[in-house]
Amino acid sequence: MTIYDIAELAGVSASTVSRVINNKPGIKESTRQKVKALLREYNYTPDENARGLVNKNTKLIGIMLADIRSAHHTDLTYVVEKYLRNKGYCGIILNAGSKTEEMEEAVRLLEKRRVDGVLIVGSVFQNDRVKNAISKHFANIPVVFANGEFNLPNVYCVIVDECDGVERCVDLLIQKQKRNIAFAGTLDSPSSQEKLKGFKRAMIRYGNSEEALVILEGEASKESGYQMTQELLEQHPEIQGVIYSEDLIAAGGMRAFWNAGVKIPDEMAVIGIDNTIYGELSCPQFTSLDNKMTEMASEAARILVDAVEGRQNPRKIMLFSDIIEREST
Amino acid sequence: MTIYDIAELAGVSASTVSRVINNKPGIKESTRQKVKALLREYNYTPDENARGLVNKNTKLIGIMLADIRSAHHTDLTYVVEKYLRNKGYCGIILNAGSKTEEMEEAVRLLEKRRVDGVLIVGSVFQNDRVKNAISKHFANIPVVFANGEFNLPNVYCVIVDECDGVERCVDLLIQKQKRNIAFAGTLDSPSSQEKLKGFKRAMIRYGNSEEALVILEGEASKESGYQMTQELLEQHPEIQGVIYSEDLIAAGGMRAFWNAGVKIPDEMAVIGIDNTIYGELSCPQFTSLDNKMTEMASEAARILVDAVEGRQNPRKIMLFSDIIEREST
């Protein structure tokens, strides 16, 4: 069923049908009604792709993230998808993994689809390979980078003050009389580096020497959190508080403390990052740094649609994280 | 940059360029190389939408689910997206909510996009409104229904024996000397009804009367799980075990038991459903019925792509659930 079929049935030309569909003026009311009736009767729907071919847009938005299964990204994706759809766009979500080749592959794929704009989520994408891929393949469409930065003319950035946030986490622990604090988690992404920077800065501010800081590196899994925490208990009995780079890792840590019979928060204070549901599910519930993922999602989606539709916005927006205190501090 | 631009640069016709792009035979090797070089130089990528217009496909697959934030659906979506992309398709994920109007809206949207196939995830979609929408708008494309059934010629179904699974959960609890068992959770979706049916059947098999069964209805949230469990403790002190219709609800229940000082599993046994990470995060970790969401995901994705590409499969596939025992039983 095409506009030609409808046109024939209505005894008019295809352009008339097109005009009716798009609510253009200058159509006799009786014609309009006749065509509308036919459109309904055959429940005709315009082919959005064919439309895009002539309109030079696809109403498609690419969403690149490493892995949608990480809870904070799931929430973000949900918010973004809802917003986009409300504005008449469809999101194409790509699990681009954490290897640069996969990321480049994802970029090429979105180029093939001629998406109107791209949302990149997660600082793991903040590397030269991806930056080059973007300036090469997305040169003419707006890109919003959530939780990362690219200094490119068509890229908007929405970031969170994770560095400051972690500093405030340290402040909180100190205030709770926990002077010996460790940092445990992933260290490889730019985001992790920001968190670590905040940790170091605050700890040094409280008189610790950088060399003496207890920093454990692991992966983004609860198993890794468990393992790092066991190591911590064995090798650093002086530690009174831990900041984990992600809630999921903290959840693993909480279990290790639980199994070891460590009393939370009396013997050990714990803070996670992301403020996902994991913090609420743990026993006891743990404090987490809310890095405003849902707020970031709505800002990013809004800015992207604005850019696609020609409305301007600041190239960089900074959100402020918040500590959500629970039983672990 | 179009094939015409490349053609001009190469001094050949657009058809030749097209043939090179699609690796068609019957092109002089020197011509092929010359064109390929240009393609690379200008990093040209064919417009997939324009391609689809003539090929009568879009390489787009619609994925309808109520809410991607429910953990079991997130995992499923991940697996599906990976598979689809590997096969050259893109997934359009729609959070279609749980209201029928929203669902119908999602169906219309996917029709506009001319998706090659649709994956419907979750038994909440198993209602007449959606069924009608499908037979009206997706009459000519394959549809796979994960965790639900429609008796329509173009719909494939992948389901899990949740009814049997819950029966086996009851068996397990009985075997653990827990004779007084309650069921708590959502009751509105067909899937929930299946679970409830299994519960009733097993309980009656063990000599209980249907009227005396303890069944609590709530929502799919940990808060609801918490509340139902408090109610349970107050009004049904005889209960020794609970089966929750979802892990998330069970997680709320676990917290209620924890707060009330109820010893798990000695005083109370707990089983959730979905085998998500929530079971592993709770303290103690709780047993869960694995309803094979990732297996369902790969089967559904495979069947859908098969159908889109003209390969046949059984119209209905049943997977078998498994109890993953943890500390709560």
Add this chain to the structure above:
DNA sequence: TTGTACGCGTTATCAG
């Protein structure tokens, strides 16, 4: 108020 003709970027057919 309506129809004709063309173009969007691509592939397929057919002729050369």
Add this chain to the structure above:
DNA sequence: CTGATAACGCGTACAA
């Protein structure tokens, strides 16, 4: 081996 040409479904100047 290669090039015209038509077609996919739609929107829009331009003409009537």
